Amino acid sequence: MDSINILTFFVLAVFVGFEVVSKVSSTLHTPLMSGANAIHGIILVGAIIVAGHAESAGILILALLAVLMATVNLVGGFVVTDRMLEMFSGKKKASEGAQK
Amino acid sequence: MSLISVEVEALLYLFAAVCFIMALKGLSSPKSARRGNLIGALGALVGIATVFLAEELRNVGWILLVIGVGTLISVPASRMVKMTQMPQLVALFNGVGGGAAAIVALLELRAADTPGFLIAVAFTIFIGSISFSGSVITFAKLQEMMTTRPVIFAGQRYVMIILSVLALAGAVLVVLDGNLVIATLLLVVGLVMGLLLVLPVGGADVPIVISLLNAMTGLAVAASGLVLGNTLLLVGGTLVGASGTILTRAMASAMGRSVNNIIFGAFKGGSTAGSTEVSDRPVKSGSAEDVAILLGYAQKVIVVPGYGLAVAQAQHTMYELAKALEAKGIEVVFGIHPVAGRMPGHMNVLLAEANVPYEVLQEMDEVNPQFKTADVCLVVGANDVVNPSAKTTPGSPIYGMPILDAGDAKQVVFLKRSMRPGFAGIENELLYEPNTTLLFGDAKETLSKVLSAVKAL
Numbered sequence: 001m002d003s004i005n006i007l008t009f010f011v012l013a014v015f016v017g018f019e020v021v022s023k024v025s026s027t028l029h030t031p032l033m034s035g036a037n038a039i040h041g042i043i044l045v046g047a048i049i050v051a052g053h054a055e056s057a058g059i060l061i062l063a064l065l066a067v068l069m070a071t072v073n074l075v076g077g078f079v080v081t082d083r084m085l086e087m088f089s090g091k092k093k094a095s096e097g098a099q100k
Numbered sequence: 101m102s103l104i105s106v107e108v109e110a111l112l113y114l115f116a117a118v119c120f121i122m123a124l125k126g127l128s129s130p131k132s133a134r135r136g137n138l139i140g141a142l143g144a145l146v147g148i149a150t151v152f153l154a155e156e157l158r159n160v161g162w163i164l165l166v167i168g169v170g171t172l173i174s175v176p177a178s179r180m181v182k183m184t185q186m187p188q189l190v191a192l193f194n195g196v197g198g199g200a201a202a203i204v205a206l207l208e209l210r211a212a213d214t215p216g217f218l219i220a221v222a223f224t225i226f227i228g229s230i231s232f233s234g235s236v237i238t239f240a241k242l243q244e245m246m247t248t249r250p251v252i253f254a255g256q257r258y259v260m261i262i263l264s265v266l267a268l269a270g271a272v273l274v275v276l277d278g279n280l281v282i283a284t285l286l287l288v289v290g291l292v293m294g295l296l297l298v299l300p301v302g303g304a305d306v307p308i309v310i311s312l313l314n315a316m317t318g319l320a321v322a323a324s325g326l327v328l329g330n331t332l333l334l335v336g337g338t339l340v341g342a343s344g345t346i347l348t349r350a351m352a353s354a355m356g357r358s359v360n361n362i363i364f365g366a367f368k369g370g371s372t373a374g375s376t377e378v379s380d381r382p383v384k385s386g387s388a389e390d391v392a393i394l395l396g397y398a399q400k401v402i403v404v405p406g407y408g409l410a411v412a413q414a415q416h417t418m419y420e421l422a423k424a425l426e427a428k429g430i431e432v433v434f435g436i437h438p439v440a441g442r443m444p445g446h447m448n449v450l451l452a453e454a455n456v457p458y459e460v461l462q463e464m465d466e467v468n469p470q471f472k473t474a475d476v477c478l479v480v481g482a483n484d485v486v487n488p489s490a491k492t493t494p495g496s497p498i499y500g501m502p503i504l505d506a507g508d509a510k511q512v513v514f515l516k517r518s519m520r521p522g523f524a525g526i527e528n529e530l531l532y533e534p535n536t537t538l539l540f541g542d543a544k545e546t547l548s549k550v551l552s553a554v555k556a557l
Contacts (some may be wrong), residue, residue, distance in 0.1 A: 010334065029354075067167060
């Protein structure tokens with residue numbers, strides 16, 4: 001990838017990142033942080049590439065450590081965010097039930 | 101030999117990146133939040149599948165095995181963690197992500213040849229390791245494995261300056277030379293700096309630091325995408341870096357803090373002094389029956405729940421008490437401080453868990469004018485969020501943080517475990533006011549006593 005393409009991607013992604021979260025209520029700060037946290041677990045893709053190209057046992061072990069850490073970040077991040085948000089939707093159902 | 105063409109690979113990564121954008125967008129509104137998170141997970145799944153199809157990989161068996169192990173560790177951990185302990189789990193997840201980015205960059209050093217790539221490698225190693233060690237310390241602070249008060253030692257500022265110079269010099273050498281030993285040293289310097297950056301941060305500011313470290317990990321991941329020439333890492337990491345920065349600022353302003361003050365405040369010294377000592381000044385303590393009478397003959401009660409309520413798992417009992425009071429025709433409102441609990445919005449999650457209906461939860465701006473007309477303000481396991489020193493004492497660590505004006509109510513009742521100060525480690529003047537009654541004990545136990553006393557009235 002040439003550097004001008006990279007710069008284009010980077011600048012556009014910065015603006016999108018700013019834009020999508022600009023109006024968020026404080027109620028959702030915690031789930032949003034947790035969800036964003038899960039997204040950077042995508043470093044797993046990088047860890048897989050490095051582990052898949054490893055030539056020596058030492059490098060492989062280090063790379064697999066990175067795979068492990070990234071998996072925990074990615075999978076755990078999405079699961080814990082879902083659990084938080086499950087309670088929000090559960091609350092909605094409970095109040096709907098109360099109205100009936 | 102790869103199974104899919106470069107074009108298909110790029111399209112799949114584009115799809116995954118769009119999923120991430122939709123995920124962040126979805127998470128910004130209550131209705132679409134859960135779906136947003138699932139879309140994000142779908143994007144990640146597509147991204148992972150693509151890398152297996154597109155790259156010529158060795159050791160695939162090992163990689164799949166380790167991914168399996170990681171999943172087996174993290175799923176039960178995230179499903180079983182108590183909701184009160186969720187902030188430190190998020191901090192830990194963030195830390196391991198940063199650590200993974202640093203390792204990836206370190207291993208890619210040999211492949212990087214142009215200065216641009218080498219700069220990205222040095223950046224990822226440094227930022228990733230700061231994020232890792234910083235997150236581990238925030239975890240330890242939130243888990244109360246160490247003191248929640250700022251840890252400051254003489255000359256900390258000079259140590260930081262020396263380390264910064266070392267890091268810069270190390271980064272320059274890595275870029276000029278691509279030397280693995282120096283890159284490893286850079287990693288170590290990053291780890292130490294992460295430690296020293298977070299140690300001086302006071303307990304109440306820890307959530308903001310988690311958010312900041314989250315944004316930093318995002319940037320480290322983006323830079324590693326640059327190193328590997330992978331668009332998904334670049335876009336995903338940048339999105340988190342940018343949105344995390346905005347989120348950090350939003351959180352800080354909800355607490356009336358500036359990010360600079362939180363990170364560098366302690367180094368200036370003086371202002372963050374707190375106390376964990378138990379004061380022996382006289383307070384008025386009452387029995388569960390006294391409190392029941394105060395509540396039972398009130399017309400309007402405002403409940404201010406705090407972390408102590410959640411720790412005691414007293415949300416359900418609290419809600420039952422509120423229902424019992426409402427049955428007597430008493431108006432009950434919950435005043436939720438934006439940072440009640442340990443993170444912004446944390447208390448809403450905790451109360452939602454106890455099925456407390458959304459309508460009775462009122463945000464700070466709505467509830468503050470109502471304290472003047474309230475007969476009783478019942479503060480359950482909260483302290484810092486009603487501490488008037490945030491308004492009156494400029495030297496206080498929480499000075500400037502917006503608070504709930506509990507002191508405006510005719511009577512204030514504190515349910516507390518002890519006279520120990522709150523998470524920020526500062527004395528609360530409100531406890532010594534003549535119209536304040538204290539009821540000591542575990543929140544769940546005392547609340548059920550108050551509940552049966554109210555029913556007996």
